[in-house]
Amino acid sequence: MAIKTFLLPDLGEGLTEAELVRWMIAEGDAVAIDQPIAEVETAKSLVEIPSPFEGTVSTLHGEAGQMMLVDEPFFSVNTGGEDEPAAPAAEASEGALSYREEELAGTQVPAEEEEDEGSGNVLIGYGTSAAKKTSRRRRPRAGITTAAASSETSTQAVRVINPLVRKLARENNIDIHQVKGTGPDGLVLRGDVEALIGAAPAAAAAPVAAPAAPAAAAPAAAVEPAAVGGADKRTGLPVASSQVLSGVRKTIANAMSTSRREIPEATVWVDVDVTKLLKLRTKIKEAEGQAPSIMALISRFAVAGLQRFPELNSRIDVEADGSLRHTLFNGVNLGFAAQTDRGLVVPNVRDAHKLNAKELSAEFARLASVAREGKAGVTDLSGSTFTINNYGVFNVDGSAAIINYPEAAILGLGRIVEKPWVVNGKIKVRSICELTLSFDHRVCDGGTAAGFLRYVADAMTDPKSALASL
CATH class of the missing domain: 3.30.559.10 (Chloramphenicol acetyltransferase-like domain)
Known part of the structure; x- marks a missing residue:
């Protein structure tokens, strides 16, 4: 059998998380391609998520009310098929394009991947499609990989499926081939690129900030949140409420x-x-x-x-x-x-x-x-x-x-x-x-x-x- 895992897609406008409102399926249910499987609430709207796979639901990676992160496992499906001979292991992962990128890109894929099979990148209103048959041997798709990776070459193509990740790296002058992926089998995720973007300024500032490290700890302690009803350390006033901004307030x-x-x-x-x-x-x-x-x-x-x-x-x-x-x-x-x-x-x-x-x-x-x-x-x-x-x-x-x-x-x-x-x-x-x-x-x-x-x-x-x- 083949277990494929769908990662929560980028729902547009740079949103990085969504609250899982309800599942529309249960583990063990049969699911079809493009069938609505869950309803999530972003900082902007309620969105139905469709399935990119057909098969039997094996795992739901969250519960109602939980905040789900983009590019993290959302649900897994037993597709019932067999893996490709070059990669016989069982588990696979799939990232999804953002709505706006999907609208613009359609079915386009990067040049090094254009001979792969249909991606399974399914968003609302979109289905999957397979590439034309070719006599050339297929390579494992960058985002749909097996747990036991094939070692057919010593220089394997970078594992990244989301064009937004490629674009982010390109706009920040980062060589995507030098990014160490933290996803399944080295899949390069958005967070991997963002970590490198943030690392350069931080490294540059480190020598200057190092001597002041002891003094810098004081402000952090001063703004440490107090329990509701307790006294605020900065003002001395009782705390009525204290919470991290999230959802629409965070977006605004x-x-x-x-x-x-x-x-x-x-x-x-x-x-x-x-x-x-x-x-x-x-x-x-x-x-x-x-x-x-x-x-x-x-x-x-x-x-x-x-x-x-x-x-x-x-x-x-x-x-x-x-x-x-x-x-x-x-x-x-x-x-x-x-x-x-x-x-x-x-x-x-x-x-x-x-x-x-x-x-x-x-x-x-x-x-x-x-x-x-x-x-x-x-x-x-x-x-x-x-x-x-x-x-x-x-x-x-x-x-x-x-x-x-x-x-x-x-x-x-x-x-x-x-x-x-x-x-x-x-x-x-x-x-x-x-x-x-x-x-x-x-x-x-x-x-x-x-x-x-x-x-x-x-x-x-x-x-x-x-x-x-x-």
């Missing part, structure tokens, strides 16, 4: 830190008279029974503004040699901040530039609903190129929002309040909204950012004229 914290660390941002803002916009929406609702949300109308103006100021609909990437690459996009994937019970998430409307205000309003409502239910998919929560944050729902006037990394800008909407406003030399009561734009100063200067913000503000002030030209 990391994203915010990365944004502040990587992006030199600046903020511009303007107060906007939206009295006519509110009246226009009321007229549409009276005439048609329903109307786009205010956010959808403003978003339509923002999308049009991005077509005039494309620098704000872009991204800065750091190349391997330290140079900066500026990428502009044809089209807009519009992200919007949505508050859920699990924290703040950013669903995005794909190809928002193709939608009118009514269609945008419908998509906002749909995506907000699935996000709050925890059912948003990876594509729903990744890939945005520009984000709008309506913090007015929290009854605040303004905010210098943190850019949704790696985007170049974020537009913020404050609450709409009645204020005295000068109109044609007279003071009148008008509905006013504060509009803010935080932008990456590397992609453009203040003039471009101000031009975009002014375009959106003018459209909000005179929506009939703006909509007529869209």
Whole structure:
């Protein structure tokens, strides 16, 4: 018999762990390829994991409620087949590609592996496929190996199946052939490469930090967590609660830190008279029974503004040699901040530039609903190129929002309040909204950012004229 072990796949966006919600199978059950076998909860959504193998479940490597790590054993299957003659032992392991990598790569495999059999790399919506038959002798696949490795050559190809691991090594100038794998039979895992990435700076800093080692121990002791109800060593106050950030809070914290660390941002803002916009929406609702949300109308103006100021609909990437690459996009994937019970998430409307205000309003409502239910998919929560944050729902006037990394800008909407406003030399009561734009100063200067913000503000002030030209 052949036992194959499936490693928890990378579920996208760099997530390294997921909570096992429930098994949909039990040990001893028969399982088919692509059959849903478990439901896991990431920091972003609930995801069903399909089986890449057909056979009988032999081992479930976790229990409901347990945190499962990417690239670690998830479940094992007795496929009932026989191993290849060149590798007669029993056990095998299989790593899975990330969703985004699978979408991009399809069935592509590295050149040295293109003659292997179907990988069994199965994610949601994907099946397996076998390579064309060839008269040449097959080599054991890098990620599906046997416990007793064949010694047919003295120089065996590096054992790594996940293209993300190869990419990570390449981007950090690490020779994948020099990485010592800690997986089954020397399989190179993501953690092996990351360990080498972290080792270089640590080694460089060691000679400097060594003399201060005794003093460095004090801060560690000072922040040692105290039991709930006990006294905090730094402040002397009783501890109400203390826990390591995890799940969505950890993801948000990391994203915010990365944004502040990587992006030199600046903020511009303007107060906007939206009295006519509110009246226009009321007229549409009276005439048609329903109307786009205010956010959808403003978003339509923002999308049009991005077509005039494309620098704000872009991204800065750091190349391997330290140079900066500026990428502009044809089209807009519009992200919007949505508050859920699990924290703040950013669903995005794909190809928002193709939608009118009514269609945008419908998509906002749909995506907000699935996000709050925890059912948003990876594509729903990744890939945005520009984000709008309506913090007015929290009854605040303004905010210098943190850019949704790696985007170049974020537009913020404050609450709409009645204020005295000068109109044609007279003071009148008008509905006013504060509009803010935080932008990456590397992609453009203040003039471009101000031009975009002014375009959106003018459209909000005179929506009939703006909509007529869209």
